[in-house]
Amino acid sequence: MSAQQEQTLNKATSPAKKVDIGRLLLEGRAFFALIAIIVFFSFMSPNYFTVNNFLIMSSHVAIYGLLAMGMLLVILNGGIDLSVGSTLGLSGVFAGFLMQGVNIQALGITLYPSLWVVVVLTCALGAFVGLVNGVLIARFNVPAFVATLGTLYVARGAALLMTNGLTFNKLEGDPSLGNTGFDWLGFNRIANIPISVIIFIVVTLLCGIMLSRTAFGRWLYASGGNEQAADLSGVPIKRVKITVYVLSGICAAIAGLVLSSQLTSAGPTAGTTYELTAIAAVVIGGAALTGGRGNVQGTLLGALVIGYLSDGLVIIGVSSYWQTVFTGSVIVLAVLLNSLQYGKKGK
Amino acid sequence: MTVSMMQASTNGNNQATAKTATNDVVLAARHITKTFGNTQALKAVNFDIYKGQVTTLFGENGAGKSTLMKILSGVISPTSGDILLDGKAIHFNSAAEARAQGISIIHQELSLAPNLNVRDNIFMGREITNSKGVDYAEEERQAKALMEELQESIDPLTPLEELRLGQQQIIEIARAISQKSRILIMDEPTSALSATEVEVLFKVINDLKKRGVSIVYISHHLEEALQITDHAVVLRDGTMTAYAPRKDIDLEWIVRHMVGENFDLGSPPTGYEMGNTALEVDSLVIHDPKGGAFNVVDHLSLKVREGEIVCIYGLMGAGRSEFMECAAGRLKADSGRILLKDEEISSLSIADRIAAGLALVPEDRQKDGLVQTMSVGQNLSLASIGEFTRRFFTSNKAETHLINQSIKDVTVKTDSGDAPIGSLSGGNQQKVVIGKMLATHPNVLLLDEPSRGIDIGAKAEVFRLLAERAKQGLAVVYSTSEVAECLSIAHRIIVMNKGKIAAEFNANVSKEKIMAASGEAIKD
Ligand SMILES: Nc1ncnc2c1ncn2[C@@H]1O[C@H](COP(=O)(O)OP(=O)(O)OP(=O)(O)O)[C@@H](O)[C@H]1O
Numbered sequence: 001m002s003a004q005q006e007q008t009l010n011k012a013t014s015p016a017k018k019v020d021i022g023r024l025l026l027e028g029r030a031f032f033a034l035i036a037i038i039v040f041f042s043f044m045s046p047n048y049f050t051v052n053n054f055l056i057m058s059s060h061v062a063i064y065g066l067l068a069m070g071m072l073l074v075i076l077n078g079g080i081d082l083s084v085g086s087t088l089g090l091s092g093v094f095a096g097f098l099m100q101g102v103n104i105q106a107l108g109i110t111l112y113p114s115l116w117v118v119v120v121l122t123c124a125l126g127a128f129v130g131l132v133n134g135v136l137i138a139r140f141n142v143p144a145f146v147a148t149l150g151t152l153y154v155a156r157g158a159a160l161l162m163t164n165g166l167t168f169n170k171l172e173g174d175p176s177l178g179n180t181g182f183d184w185l186g187f188n189r190i191a192n193i194p195i196s197v198i199i200f201i202v203v204t205l206l207c208g209i210m211l212s213r214t215a216f217g218r219w220l221y222a223s224g225g226n227e228q229a230a231d232l233s234g235v236p237i238k239r240v241k242i243t244v245y246v247l248s249g250i251c252a253a254i255a256g257l258v259l260s261s262q263l264t265s266a267g268p269t270a271g272t273t274y275e276l277t278a279i280a281a282v283v284i285g286g287a288a289l290t291g292g293r294g295n296v297q298g299t300l301l302g303a304l305v306i307g308y309l310s311d312g313l314v315i316i317g318v319s320s321y322w323q324t325v326f327t328g329s330v331i332v333l334a335v336l337l338n339s340l341q342y343g344k345k346g347k
Numbered sequence: 348m349t350v351s352m353m354q355a356s357t358n359g360n361n362q363a364t365a366k367t368a369t370n371d372v373v374l375a376a377r378h379i380t381k382t383f384g385n386t387q388a389l390k391a392v393n394f395d396i397y398k399g400q401v402t403t404l405f406g407e408n409g410a411g412k413s414t415l416m417k418i419l420s421g422v423i424s425p426t427s428g429d430i431l432l433d434g435k436a437i438h439f440n441s442a443a444e445a446r447a448q449g450i451s452i453i454h455q456e457l458s459l460a461p462n463l464n465v466r467d468n469i470f471m472g473r474e475i476t477n478s479k480g481v482d483y484a485e486e487e488r489q490a491k492a493l494m495e496e497l498q499e500s501i502d503p504l505t506p507l508e509e510l511r512l513g514q515q516q517i518i519e520i521a522r523a524i525s526q527k528s529r530i531l532i533m534d535e536p537t538s539a540l541s542a543t544e545v546e547v548l549f550k551v552i553n554d555l556k557k558r559g560v561s562i563v564y565i566s567h568h569l570e571e572a573l574q575i576t577d578h579a580v581v582l583r584d585g586t587m588t589a590y591a592p593r594k595d596i597d598l599e600w601i602v603r604h605m606v607g608e609n610f611d612l613g614s615p616p617t618g619y620e621m622g623n624t625a626l627e628v629d630s631l632v633i634h635d636p637k638g639g640a641f642n643v644v645d646h647l648s649l650k651v652r653e654g655e656i657v658c659i660y661g662l663m664g665a666g667r668s669e670f671m672e673c674a675a676g677r678l679k680a681d682s683g684r685i686l687l688k689d690e691e692i693s694s695l696s697i698a699d700r701i702a703a704g705l706a707l708v709p710e711d712r713q714k715d716g717l718v719q720t721m722s723v724g725q726n727l728s729l730a731s732i733g734e735f736t737r738r739f740f741t742s743n744k745a746e747t748h749l750i751n752q753s754i755k756d757v758t759v760k761t762d763s764g765d766a767p768i769g770s771l772s773g774g775n776q777q778k779v780v781i782g783k784m785l786a787t788h789p790n791v792l793l794l795d796e797p798s799r800g801i802d803i804g805a806k807a808e809v810f811r812l813l814a815e816r817a818k819q820g821l822a823v824v825y826s827t828s829e830v831a832e833c834l835s836i837a838h839r840i841i842v843m844n845k846g847k848i849a850a851e852f853n854a855n856v857s858k859e860k861i862m863a864a865s866g867e868a869i870k871d
């Protein structure tokens with residue numbers, strides 16, 4: 001009998017080990033994918049594996065990354081925010097509009113707000129769009145998909161109306177008016193690191209701390225995992241919900257500022273379909289679209305995977321049509337692995 | 348672990364079952380072992396299911412009962428060991444394969460689709476079709492017949508989510524019965540059923556037996572299970588520790604083998620003074636939330652003092668849950684007042700009420716109690732995040748302390764606080780829900796059927812904990828549909844019927860009186 005017991009014990013342990021390696025690969029998939037991408041393109045092109053290229057690619061990643069961080073919060077809550085691309089565009093245009101000088105006809109004067117005022121007002125606009133989303137969803141029970149689809153159109157429309165479909169080009173300001181420095185966001189570097197990347201890192205760190213070390217973070221995971229249980233445990237679920245959309249809006253506004261600064265122009269169609277890239281980054285990072293699962297590290301990796309992949313494809317000269325195909329495949333693969341991971345846990 | 352192995356091998360019963368593997372054993376487990384990571388849920392278990400008879404599986408929370416049943420019904424596969432169907436070894440790759448062999452299972456946790464109606468839930472995955480597609484009329488007819496058999500007046504077209512928990516459980520049972528399996532496994536099918544509904548179920552089980560259906564039955568309502576069992580098997584820490592046919596066992600035998608000692612649930616705590624009124628309900632009215640023309644809670648008035656334990660006994664649908672949800676702030680009252688220590692609380696949010704010292708342990712642990720994506724520890728600390736937040740940030744140390752304390756308090760069986768909540772056995776999940784609310788240090792604790800699925804040892808533990816807290820001034824309102832529970836914990840028993848208080852008793856009332864007042868014993 002005891003011999004048999006031992007035998008069963010042996011049998012029991014050997015498959016467990018195999019599963020562990022599989023698990024590691026599965027759980028660290030975004031990380032391994034990133035390594036694979038870097039190795040692959042480094043072989044394909046000598047220009048890929050250089051400090052400068054990484055910094056440039058990272059400044060591209062910063063844009064999606066900022067959107068993705070906001071999106072992560074929304075997705076953790078079990079929602080979705082389709083409006084971030086449009087909010088990005090609207091914010092850029094709004095900032096451009098402020099930089100051109102605000103003409104108040106009644107008083108017959110033109111105000112040139114300083115850079116910081118522009119930044120704050122633009123973030124406030126992003127927060128407002130988020131607030132509209134949040135209130136529609138939390139107070140009026142409009143499904144998140146529909147509510148943010150609506151704001152996607154409205155915000156894009158507003159951006160087009162503000163510029164009449166044109167693009168603001170004069171963003172550098174005028175020293176005599178004291179509103180210079182807008183290009184600082186997109187072009188300057190601190191210790192050789194682009195400002196946009198630093199902003200992205202700061203936002204990521206703030207999100208990470210918020211999620212792992214504050215009550216709000218815990219509320220967010222709980223209400224995304226089971227809203228009813230969270231509610232009965234005293235979590236202010238409506239407030240949490242509204243807050244995540246506001247934060248997502250602010251992230252989109254920051255991304256809008258950075259992008260228009262990088263381009264030194266603010267066009268009303270900037271950021272079209274970026275919401276999808278942001279969602280993809282979050283999903284590749286292992287977050288579950290049903291809410292409650294996901295983290296900042298994953299989303300960061302997800303954003304890097306998408307950014308380094310698409311820039312790599314550009315560098316080795318793959319046509320943009322193929323780029324789209326590759327990016328799409330990566331997303332599907334990621335979701336496939338997600339369901340593998342969570343599907344197993346379910347039992 | 349070596350100790351339990353010794354137990355298994357010294358205990359002659361193990362061989363006893365192996366020997367009885369005669370013709371009337373339809374399905375048998377041989378040396379089944381199952382490991383989850385570091386947990387060994389089953390250790391070389393032998394288990395027999397007899398043709399046309401009821402085999403009952405007893406065991407503490409986390410003993411491995413559900414795991415064994417999931418293996419026998421193909422939901423999960425064993426780490427090692429064999430399954431014999433009619434004496435031949437067989438391997439199931441999925442629940443569907445087992446179903447094809449005539450084995451079906453009623454899971455401990457409901458596995459129904461809340462958005463579908465009753466009919467579609469019953470025939471989910473095995474729709475009846477004719478040349479025109481799904482034959483809804485025939486499905487509806489059969490669903491109606493099933494409801495009649497189970498003596499429920501549920502329209503097959505009702506969306507499932509509109510049914511109360513007990514009725515959902517009936518639908519789950521109906522679905523399993525309709526599969527016409529020859530082996531039917533029932534994992535705690537009655538945890539949300541009323542006494543009358545249980546009786547009906549037992550009638551159905553007896554009919555099934557006559558038709559030759561073999562049944563496995565799991566329940567923590569030991570007395571109830573004794574009524575229908577033909578064979579009793581006890582599982583302890585993943586090892587089969589005892590087997591006996593019905594004629595050789597009684598309640599004492601089960602408890603002794605389950606927990607190692609015999610004890611009863613005790614009696615209400617005494618020897619201290621009760622304090623002032625902690626909770627006062629004044630003429631509370633709640634209309635039917637589904638828009639019916641009646642009140643689910645009808646001018647209910649109630650006072651509970653500090654240190655007092657009040658049991659609310661009643662059939663399902665008597666308005667107990669609605670009253671509690673209203674007091675906790677989830678449902679709006681249509682009129683009447685609720686006062687906590689003489690302060691009106693109707694304008695407070697759920698969070699404010701918890702802060703003011705009023706906490707609710709909800710009835711449905713899956714839907715309202717647990718966040719499945721979080722760990723055991725995060726679930727336990729969810730309602731008291733403020734306690735371990737210093738300025739802006741949560742303190743890991745303080746949280747771990749709180750979690751470990753809760754795990755000890757309500758005796759949750761888990762590897763650590765980091766384990767995913769889904770890895771706990773059903774009863775241990777229930778303990779987490781209770782522990783979470785106790786951790787908020789309430790003055791008034793409302794518990795809605797908290798003993799669902801917890802074993803007798805844990806129940807005693809929870810009762811002891813409530814008694815202890817009551818002595819320190821906690822007011823407890825405890826709703827249950829088990830009379831025995833009322834008698835062993837309550838200072839005062841309130842019987843609710845159709846939203847009203849039908850009767851009020853003190854602790855030394857008889858079982859029969861309570862049942863009669865609830866309007867359920869009439870037909871006996
Ligand atoms: N998916 C899983 N992952 C890890 N551990 C698990 C898993 N499922 C069950 N276990 C563990 O296996 C043991 C047996 O669990 P099981 O659900 O079979 O208990 P049970 O006898 O049905 O208890 P209860 O009476 O509470 O329902 C427990 O220690 C549990 O934590």
Ligand SMILES: [Mg+2]
Nearest residue numbers: 413455772773
């Ligand atoms: Mg179980």
